[in-house]
Structure formats: structure tokens, C-alpha cells
Amino acid sequence: MLPEELRTKFAAMIAGAESPREKAIDVMFEIQDIYGWMSDEAMQDVASLLGMSPLELDELATFYDFIYRSPVGKYVIHVCDSAMCWLDGQHQRVLDYISSRVNVPLGGTSPDGLFTLLPVCCIGYCDRAPAMMINKRVYGRLTPEKIDRILDKIIHENEYPERE
């Protein structure tokens, strides 16, 4: 599945590591940056480069909230569901509001492929709870107004992409 150029690049990364397995997450993240998720074919290719079985690699991947084993939207909204974000029922309010805004249930992807909504363990914004992460950016002190601003911007940018 992986083109030769990527195989060569990953083989070099892995060769430079003390143990091939320590590069497993880095390689999977790089593949996700390109393809958006880790397909079974990609898992097999990476496992073989790492000298692991696909099952071993899959078990490792399932520990990470940010390794996607099925296709996701262009923007993955991870809503924190850890303790501080649960206080005062904030988590459920935020989750319900986002879900209604993007019209996606938790675990789902919008029909236009723009948004996926997923839970995540603490993302280090406990002092700014409730928090969420969209792709690699973290947002805290979420209110319906702030969520609207964030989502409206994303939707607008995708409806009217800048012309080069």
C-alpha cells in the first residue's frame, strides 16, 4: 500500500532507532498526515517494516486516541471527557452542543466528511476546562459562543477556500 518513497523514508527512520518499535507511533502519525487514517493495509506495511505482527501494532494503536483505525473527517473534534471537564456537567453540555452544531453523534462523521466527533482523555487544559482539540489545536473555556466562533470559521474556510 505504501509507495516506495515512504517505505524508504520509514525504513531509514526505523534503522536510526535503538529499537524499531519506538518509531511505531511516529510512523503511524506520518501516515495519518498523508492518508487521514490507518487502514489495515497500512498497518500491515508498517508492522512489517517494524518487525511486528499487525496484531501487535493494532494493540499499540488502540492505546492512542489519535490513531484512527477507520476513516475520519477532515476535522476531528476530540472533546475531553476526563474529570475536570466533567465538573458541573460541562462535558455533556459541550458535547451536546457540538454534536448539534455539526449534526454528528459521538463517534460519528458528518455526511460531507468535514467533521468527526470523538472523546479524548485529558488534553492538559484542565485549568481551562471544558476543553476540546480539533486536529492538533486545543481550545479551552468552551462556551456555546466560543464553539460557534471556532466551528463557523472552519466551515467558512471550507466553503470559501482561498484561491491561489
Ligand code: FES
Ligand atoms: S480534564 Fe479536560 S483537559 Fe484535563
